[in-house]
Amino acid sequence: MTGTEFARLSLNTKTTNSWTLREAVEGAAAAGLPAVGLWRDRVAEAGVAESAKILADNGIRVSSLCRGGFLTGFDDALDDNRRAIEEAAALGAPELVMVVGGIPHRDLPGARARVADRIGALAPHAAACGVRLALEPLHPMYCADRAVISTLSQALALAEPHPADVVGVVVDTFHVWWDPELPQQIAEAGRQSRISSYQICDWLVPMAADPLMSRGMMGDGVIDFASVTAMVSAAGYHGDVEVEIFNADVWSADPRGVVETMKQRYRELVLPGLSA
């Protein structure tokens, strides 16, 4: 029963990076998938209205839009984030993934304080648009240049002043698998109804020379997907499972073959956790 098996599997456009938005949406539909995760670069190429039409024509929903954020600089970036919120709304994306930005000038506490302030400034617009700001803890190796949110615990603390349907958190296996507090923090995110998105890919050993390109296909690395998936399931998350892979080998392979491998690995490694 393909329909049942893949009813929660979403193809992030980064995984098939050579595909246009239309190719990704049609490729997902052809593979029997119900959803895609979109990056704004592909949406910009196609245009927001045309992207929405392509999605509707193919009966494909959007699990999340990537990404807003980069809130830690001296330029507050709020206008661009408001546009990202509006794009998410226009695309029917319930969640806008927020990669909050790194540290200018060695001031980590200051950067974190600016994130808190600016999430507060954006939350009313997100609420008005029916889009949730999904705070993504990134692996600590990106703390300097990409995201000063490094753990689920920290993301939940930043979300705390806001309603759970306005600010949530992303659980991305690559970023959080190492966290000694992972079971407790996923459970806590579930108790607060704040799990916005469950994104998956593997942690490769050795890492790629470019740390941004070290995300691997499930099963090619060290992550125990059944275990993490069972935590997310037990926490009450019933949303899509989005596969997001940045990897030169995956990107140079035939995208149709990548989607087939993704489905197979999902069936073997992830589904057992979802049904646990």
Place this chain on the structure above:
Amino acid sequence: MTGTEFARLSLNTKTTNSWTLREAVEGAAAAGLPAVGLWRDRVAEAGVAESAKILADNGIRVSSLCRGGFLTGFDDALDDNRRAIEEAAALGAPELVMVVGGIPHRDLPGARARVADRIGALAPHAAACGVRLALEPLHPMYCADRAVISTLSQALALAEPHPADVVGVVVDTFHVWWDPELPQQIAEAGRQSRISSYQICDWLVPMAADPLMSRGMMGDGVIDFASVTAMVSAAGYHGDVEVEIFNADVWSADPRGVVETMKQRYRELVLPGLSA
């Protein structure tokens, strides 16, 4: 007053990687430094007895011996760790830095449990030899292949069953600077009298292609040394400050020049935190 300024500055042999143990000890003495941190490879080349003699002849103490560990495999590695403890004792090194090992077979909880068991197995011998096992949290990017201890909080939990003078924790700026709980965890480590070693180097942006070689000279990256050093000082740590740099550019430079730069950066960036 050079003697006062550098009274706590220790040169780790990795920082001047092209030097033999004798060259490093004599280089430290010539530069007016009181201490070195030793890696076992350099000790093995010189021999333990000869190393101890070189240290004594130059009036140089050992801040720590690197390293024991790699306790997560199915081979328990206890014999080699017992030898490392004995080497530390013979060299007068009060602290044996423990890099505990990565995860075989995707089983992170199992690997962490083996670390706890094997620290327990080693603790009596360490106590008998007067050497403290210094558990080092490594940056989470090394969790898979090098150390399943990723945070100070986790290291303190593993140390907890043991007396503070038998099992301590290492604070290494490169590994822990990103931790949202860093101030609280350093303070807690201090309250428990468990800070075994304060190791410093900077976090470079971008990272080096080999993540093991991305440790930079203080001031070349994003870490706020005055701030972290002040936390360690306020926590009651009065021991050596060991500079440990793995970096191809640093290793290919003239070691004497590296030591001079290290002293200068220490004076500018670290000393203000020590006196805070």
